[in-house]
Amino acid sequence: MEDAIPASPVYAPEEILALAVCASPNGSRDAGDLALLHAARERGITLPYAQRENSWEAPSRERPYSTAVLKAADKADASPFMVARGNLKALEKLCEVSSLEKERMNKAFEEHSPSGFEPVAVAVHRSGAPWRLLGVVPMHAMRDVRRLSMAKANFRYFHVWDWPLRVLHWTWVLCIIGLSATGICIAEGWFLKMGDLHGAFQFGTLRFVHYALGWILVVVMMLRFSCFFMASNKYQSFRALFPVSRQEWKDLYATAVDYLFARSYDGPRYIGHNPLQQWTYTGVYVLFTTMVVTGLALYALYEPRHWFYRWFMPLNDLIGIPYVRLVHLIGMWCFIIFAMIHVYLSILSGNVDRDGTISSMFSGGRWLRKGVKFRDE
Known part of the structure; x- marks a missing residue:
């Protein structure tokens, strides 16, 4: 003091x-x-x-x-x-x-x-x-x-995230880690040894793991989009993707400043996603779609006449195979940078505001202090 x-x-x-x-x-x-x-x-x-x-x-x-x-x-x-x-x-x-x-x-x-x-x-x-x-x-x-029995009197409990969404979130995390690791190896080829006849199919195995994880992630995202329409509360609904009210647009700047200078004392509070998170996660879905399209376009080079993959071949002809690969590679690094910032800000919010940001992705709920004003309550 x-x-x-x-x-x-x-x-x-x-x-x-x-x-x-x-x-x-x-x-x-x-x-x-x-x-x-x-x-x-x-x-x-x-x-x-x-x-x-x-x-x-x-x-x-x-x-x-x-x-x-x-x-x-x-x-x-x-x-x-x-x-x-x-x-x-x-x-x-x-x-x-x-x-x-x-x-x-x-x-x-x-x-x-x-x-x-x-x-x-x-x-x-x-x-x-x-x-x-x-x-x-x-x-x-x-x-x-x-004691917890005394502390509960000053806090309110909010159920925010359903169990299907939490399972999909952590499945997404594992897929991103696996895709990033295999993607870097595919791009750089560090593990390959010239003249190694015993591990000749290592690269093929690596590509198979990469594609398998990619398809798992596609299924995860399809299920995630279905959760927007079957959510049990407004914090998980499709409405939570975009800041639409005038107040949310005002809070977008204030929240960005708080995050930039690592302060969250007087900024606008939200139970679900704040406006900056809404736009960020919307951008992540757009980035994911770009990664899927460019990834399928690259895979289509091996099956150009397949009834499904041939729909992605025109992208290779339109901008060129090297640029499709470049966009896919840049997207991967964007995911990695986003993940680091996402983890940092989650830890910051949990330690500065004590709002249970991280624990809510395990338990599904948040204990929030009474008397605090939340915009989306």
Whole structure:
């Protein structure tokens, strides 16, 4: 836990931290609330405020910050006041902070906070005065180490992926690995030894494995497309392929920026695929179709008169066999690059947002924190 960052020299960091602690619900066992309390005790900060009973209000979709009514604990005649704690942007809007003050606050946070910390803003509202932003407390994303029976109360369960889709997903993964490995060997021929009479059919065996995996992948994709129309929820339906609403188009840019800079704290949240994922997976299906067509065109060279393969021969005549092979090879490297980025972003999302992205492809469901707004809920 870092020291609080005041919005103005008038406010002391100790006062901001004390208010942040007192703004927690009475008796809270939340990991973030406990971290604030621990930080205050480490610094020897006394808590001069008492929270009015049943005054704490949890964050909501429209208001991503909590509020509570506090009063000086040692003064019976002290006037109560409200304190808000939560999202910095929301509290800046509530307090009508100017653009210059926003820039100053954000710059101060970036200068004094290590990477991986997020700002927890604190604002107060006293009788006869407007809301005033006091500052922020930099907090690091923490794992909730409480018992599962306690943690479930703060999370909601969503069934997202059916078992057929999960089976097809992992079959797809195995096929892509096998096709990439055999494809590289076919393209480079590293394993071939000139004059080796004992392993003369190695290349033929390799090509057979490559084609067999290709046909398995074709069947997998046909079944995957059928899942679009037989899905048990909207997160797996054909609608999930494309961002069609105006809000999704806006979120496309915000999500891309979050992924680019490895941050997901304030970005738009989706239970299923976000707009960037929708377009990416749509592109993957287009790339897969290209790989199948070019692969069958190359195979057709060995069976040009076959009733099925002859439909793909015109592609070789149209752009030339070397270019068909080049497109097929480039497509393979695109798949490999996509797989690396896909795994990295899945791990990033699972560790930064704690949203069960990876585990959902095994269990089919996600435990998502209550109070978080999801666009596709």
